[in-house]
Structure formats: C-alpha cells, structure tokens
Amino acid sequence: MxxxxxxxxxxxxxxxxxxxxxxxxxxxxxxxxxxxxxxxxxxxxxxxxxxxxxxxxxxxxxxxxxxxxxxxxxxxxxxxxxxxxxxxxxxxxxxxxxxxxxxxxxxxxxxxxxxxxxxxxxxxxxxxxxxxxxxxxxxxxxxxxxxxxxxxxxxxxxxxxxxxxxxxxxxxxxxxxxxxxxxxxxxxxxxxxxxxxxxxxxxxxxxxxxxxxxxxxxxxxxxxxxxxxxxxxxxxxxxxxxxxxxxxxxxxxxxxxxxxRRPTKNININEILRQQGFLVEAEKRASSGIFEAFKCQAIEIISNHNLENIASKLLQRLPSVKKLCISSPSIDWKLTLAYVTDLSGIKSYPYGGISINRDIIKDDSIYEQTRENIIDLLSPEVTKSSGSSDPAILWVKKREEIYDGPFIEKYPDIVFELNEEYGIGNKIRCDVLERNALHAVVPGSHxxxxxxxxxxxxxxxxxxxxxxxxxxxxxxxxxxxxxxxxxxxxxxxxxxx
Ligand SMILES: [Zn+2]
The missing domain is CATH 3.40.720.10 (Alkaline Phosphatase, subunit A)
Incomplete structure (x- = not known):
C-alpha cells in the first residue's frame, strides 16, 4: 500500500x-x-x-x-x-x-x-x-x-x-x-x-x-x-x-x-455604508475627533517614516494599541445598522464582510431585506468594469451562500471579495478610495x-x-x-x- x-x-x-x-x-x-x-x-x-x-x-x-x-x-x-x-x-x-x-x-x-x-x-x-x-x-x-x-x-x-x-x-x-x-x-x-x-x-x-x-x-x-x-x-x-x-x-x-503584494489602495466600505444611511456617525465630541485624527496621523507617520517594526510590534503585542487601531469611536452604535468587520479593515485585505446590527434589527424579515439592500448597493461595483479597469468588488453574498455549518455565525452577515488590488478600509468621512498606508508596514499579504x-x-x-x-x-x-x-x-x- x-x-x-x-x-x-x-x-x-x-x-x-x-x-x-x-x-x-x-x-x-x-x-x-x-x-x-x-x-x-x-x-x-x-x-x-x-x-x-x-x-x-x-x-x-x-x-x-x-x-x-x-x-x-x-x-x-x-x-x-x-x-x-x-x-x-x-x-x-x-x-x-x-x-x-x-x-x-x-x-x-x-x-x-x-x-x-x-x-x-x-x-x-x-x-x-x-x-x-x-x-x-x-x-x-x-x-x-x-x-x-x-x-x-x-x-x-x-x-x-x-x-x-x-x-x-x-x-x-x-x-x-x-x-x-x-x-x-x-x-x-x-x-x-x-x-x-x-x-x-x-x-x-x-x-x-x-x-x-x-x-x-x-x-x-x-x-x-x-x-x-x-x-x-x-x-x-x-x-x-x-x-x-x-x-x-x-x-x-x-x-x-x-x-x-498587499493592496496599495483601500476601499472604505464604511464610508459607502455611511453615505447610504446604514452607518451613522457619532455626534462629534471633541475627544473622538482628536482620537480619529490621531489614528489617521499615526498610520501616516508610521508609513512615511519607515517605522514598520515598531508599528507591527505595537499592533501585535499591545492589545491597547490594537484596540486603538481597530475600534471606531466615531460610529454611533445605537443607530448604525451595518458596518464592515474590523479585522478586514486593519489588515487591508481583499477578503472581508459586513455585520448587521441585530441589536437594532431584531425582525428576521427586516434583517433579510437589509442584507439584500446592501448586496444590491455593492453589486453594481461588481459589474462596473468600465474600459480596461477590473471591477473593484468581485462578488458579494450572504454568508450562508459560501459555506454551511454550525460555525457560520462566526462569519459576518454579508461577505465579499475585492479585486486583489484593493483592501477593505473601515474609515468614514474620507474618500471611498484611498491610499493604503498599512501597505508600507507589512507589504506582503496572502x-x-x-x-x-x-x-x-x-x-x-x-x-x-x-x-x-x-x-x-x-x-x-x-x-x-x-x-x-x-x-x-x-x-x-x-x-x-
Ligand atoms: Zn501570513
């Protein structure tokens, strides 16, 4: 044998x-x-x-x-x-x-x-x-x-x-x-x-x-x-x-x-959701504004000054700094219906998803309708292959359409994959398409x-x-x-x- x-x-x-x-x-x-x-x-x-x-x-x-x-x-x-x-x-x-x-x-x-x-x-x-x-x-x-x-x-x-x-x-x-x-x-x-x-x-x-x-x-x-x-x-x-x-x-x-190569551009999915009313910005408090500004600044400084080592060390080893980078205090969680999952954001990876806020959307039929609305919202991107440029979003689906099993709820409610040129960004009040500052920190990706x-x-x-x-x-x-x-x-x- x-x-x-x-x-x-x-x-x-x-x-x-x-x-x-x-x-x-x-x-x-x-x-x-x-x-x-x-x-x-x-x-x-x-x-x-x-x-x-x-x-x-x-x-x-x-x-x-x-x-x-x-x-x-x-x-x-x-x-x-x-x-x-x-x-x-x-x-x-x-x-x-x-x-x-x-x-x-x-x-x-x-x-x-x-x-x-x-x-x-x-x-x-x-x-x-x-x-x-x-x-x-x-x-x-x-x-x-x-x-x-x-x-x-x-x-x-x-x-x-x-x-x-x-x-x-x-x-x-x-x-x-x-x-x-x-x-x-x-x-x-x-x-x-x-x-x-x-x-x-x-x-x-x-x-x-x-x-x-x-x-x-x-x-x-x-x-x-x-x-x-x-x-x-x-x-x-x-x-x-x-x-x-x-x-x-x-x-x-x-x-x-x-x-x-890690994507060099990010698509800020949260900004798309904000523009369409699925995500609501928190009322501006002085502290959160400074916090957001600091966060963006920090990433810019890191990438412009070749501080990859320090940045990745901080991200990997210090939970408090990681929390700083992945939390989004500028989002009003009491009103937000849908938001991009955070790990995808921090990694600037083409593979990620959107979670639906079930604390607000308790009714199953409204939940399904919300998922379909968001899929419809993102779908035009899939087919928008104008000229020579490839579509930015390759596909967007309900989670149960990709896998089934007892752990499916570990996935966000909606999952999608971007063209590998793009990473998923989670910022709001900024351009939908942005340079991915994290590329310089860890330039290789899966x-x-x-x-x-x-x-x-x-x-x-x-x-x-x-x-x-x-x-x-x-x-x-x-x-x-x-x-x-x-x-x-x-x-x-x-x-x-
Ligand atoms: Zn790896």
Missing amino acids: PRVLILGFDGMDRELIDEFEDDLPNLKKIQSLSPKLRLTSTFPPDSETAWSSIYTGLNPAKHGVVHFIDPLEKSLMNQTKDADSELIRGNTFWDKASEGGKQVCIVLPHIGYPVWPVNGIMIGRSSVEDDVQTWSENILNDQDLNKLNTIKGFPGIGGIPHDEFIQKHKDLLDSTLKIGLSCYEKQEWDIFFIYSSILDVVPHFFWKYHDVEDPDYIKDNPFSSVLRDLYILHDKFIAQFLNRIDTETVLMVVSDHGHG KRYNAVLLISNLNSPVVRTNVSLEDIAPTILSIIGLDYSDKIFDGNSIIAK
Whole structure:
C-alpha cells in the first residue's frame, strides 16, 4: 500500500515558483511529474483557517477556526495567546489515519499545539511562547527541540536587524529539516507531514524589496534576492526528502495560500455604508475627533517614516494599541445598522464582510431585506468594469451562500471579495478610495488563488484539476487505502478509484 509524504509550506506561492523556476530544480522536477492542479484557498485565506481545512477536509463553517472581529462586541482577539487546537483536535487526517491503524509522523503542524495522542509521533510548538512538545514524550529526547521554536520579533528599527532576522529563519529551516529527517528515518509511518512557515513570515516583511512594481520598492536595495534565496533553500529542503523516497511513496507539496503584494489602495466600505444611511456617525465630541485624527496621523507617520517594526510590534503585542487601531469611536452604535468587520479593515485585505446590527434589527424579515439592500448597493461595483479597469468588488453574498455549518455565525452577515488590488478600509468621512498606508508596514499579504499543490508518484490519475483545501484530507486518506464516505468531508478525493 502506498504511503504519503506531505511537505507543507505556509504561503508558498505558485507564481513565485514560476518566477524562480530556473533556480528550483527539485520543485521543477516534481512539477513536471505532477498533474496540473489549481488549488484555491479558503475564505478568508488566513493560515489558521486554511490549514484547519487542509487537516480536516471541512469548510471553515464546519471546523470553526475563523477569526472576524466584531467591533460592536469589542471582543478583541488576543494574539498573545496560541490559537486553540481544540476545534481540530481528533478531526485531522492524521487522527483518521491513526484510528484506521495507520502510523503517522506529524512534524510542527500549524496550530497543532498542545499536541495530542496519535498512532506515531506528533511534534507541536507554541507560536507565542518558547515551547515544543512531542507525543509521545519519550521520543526525540536526544534532540535539541528548542531550535524549533518560532522566531519572535520583527525586522527593522528597534527590532531584529534585517540580516539577523533572515538568518534566524534560515537556521530555523535547517533545524526543522534535521528533526524531520531524523523522524523520517527512525519512525515507521504511512503518513509523514512536515510544516514550515518561513515562506509566509519573511515575505510579509520583505515583499517590497523584491517586487519592482511595489510603490515602496527601493532600487539597488540589499534584500532584493531574499525571497529567491529562501525559495532556493526550500528547494534544497525538498531535495533531501526527494532523495529518500521510494516508488511506493506519494509526494505532496502543499501550501495554504499564496503570497504577494498587499493592496496599495483601500476601499472604505464604511464610508459607502455611511453615505447610504446604514452607518451613522457619532455626534462629534471633541475627544473622538482628536482620537480619529490621531489614528489617521499615526498610520501616516508610521508609513512615511519607515517605522514598520515598531508599528507591527505595537499592533501585535499591545492589545491597547490594537484596540486603538481597530475600534471606531466615531460610529454611533445605537443607530448604525451595518458596518464592515474590523479585522478586514486593519489588515487591508481583499477578503472581508459586513455585520448587521441585530441589536437594532431584531425582525428576521427586516434583517433579510437589509442584507439584500446592501448586496444590491455593492453589486453594481461588481459589474462596473468600465474600459480596461477590473471591477473593484468581485462578488458579494450572504454568508450562508459560501459555506454551511454550525460555525457560520462566526462569519459576518454579508461577505465579499475585492479585486486583489484593493483592501477593505473601515474609515468614514474620507474618500471611498484611498491610499493604503498599512501597505508600507507589512507589504506582503496572502493570496487566495495562488496556493500550491504538487503530487508526484501517483499510480492512479486524478479525476479533476480544480482543487479546494477541503479535498486534501480525503485525498491523502484514499491514497493510503482509507476510503471514507464522502459525507464526512466537505471535500472529495481527487484520485480515481
Ligand atoms: Zn501570513
């Protein structure tokens, strides 16, 4: 029976592989052996949400690992805590394989912390503390697992020097490879999974040094080849496994989303809602006016003075500053019917939504009518592709039209996706279309349609080439001979029976 080796790279991007292909002989080789697959990430393509769909074969409304922040509830996601693995524990492809009597070796899965019992080995690490755990406890006690801890801090002024930041990530990749190869050789396995986040973390900060079309690109900068170098290192990482597999081992290279330029322009959806009377501005109090002005000023100063490090550190580490940036004191919550969700605003991401204020709109039929009115309001944007310019809003839907499941209420009532040139802004009393000041802070961002899926050594053909993340778990299980009823997953195996 075949076994499966899965190399999981957060943020590995299909177009970057094409761009660097002359320097990536091993990826190029696997690409030539793989069916041509198009992998689409989840909505939104956040790493925790996307990997959870890869692991469980379920859509985000079923596994529940989704984070939109509702400013009205003021329920701030505290990023100083690890994402809870509780929602996926016991439901992953390696849990199903373990139950089916197969042996697994799972190395550093994203959000696989704390670890849980499996039939084999599981190594998990915290993303906020320095802690690496193994199941079972007595394995790997001859190894220095501390080297697997994630790199804390950000590159730039006041943080880790850029060169050092890059070197630390290269060393982390090297340590991951060493532990991975040691598990590969010591442990019996039917499924082997190893994960690295470096191709996501580093481009978030270094995208603008690579992309000549980025407005913040600096000519002749010393970091212009950082992304290429990292892809070359990952290609060598892949070679180490490629050299060790036999013809019975199916090799899968997978990413949760692609990575590219963060939008440089924002569409202030809240301003559209304000103009149409769905959102009401709070009566001007001197303090809130100053507060808003300070907020806009702060972001401008940050982006104009290259204070990326300080800004992102503040955003990530200090809940009070994050609250400052994501709260909107100029909105009158007692009168506002609809508002854009905040995380989309702060990230200036093309993927987001609008929440309806159910404190005011209690009646279900009025709720439905309000949703339809807002969808109608935004829809003309979808079709407005005048001349050569693409529509700004790709689609706008009710949340239950994209996914169904017990956690669907974690989504905003209306969801939409912008053209990837645009991020979602949450400001009011300003232009609807604005420069995105946050672009300079973290210039790289997730891309939903550029995820990677390469599969080599398959001895059956694939039945289709358009693949969603939910298809991956059933595909892995069917390769090792565990065929489940289609009903337990949202995805289906892509391998012909
Ligand atoms: Zn990321």
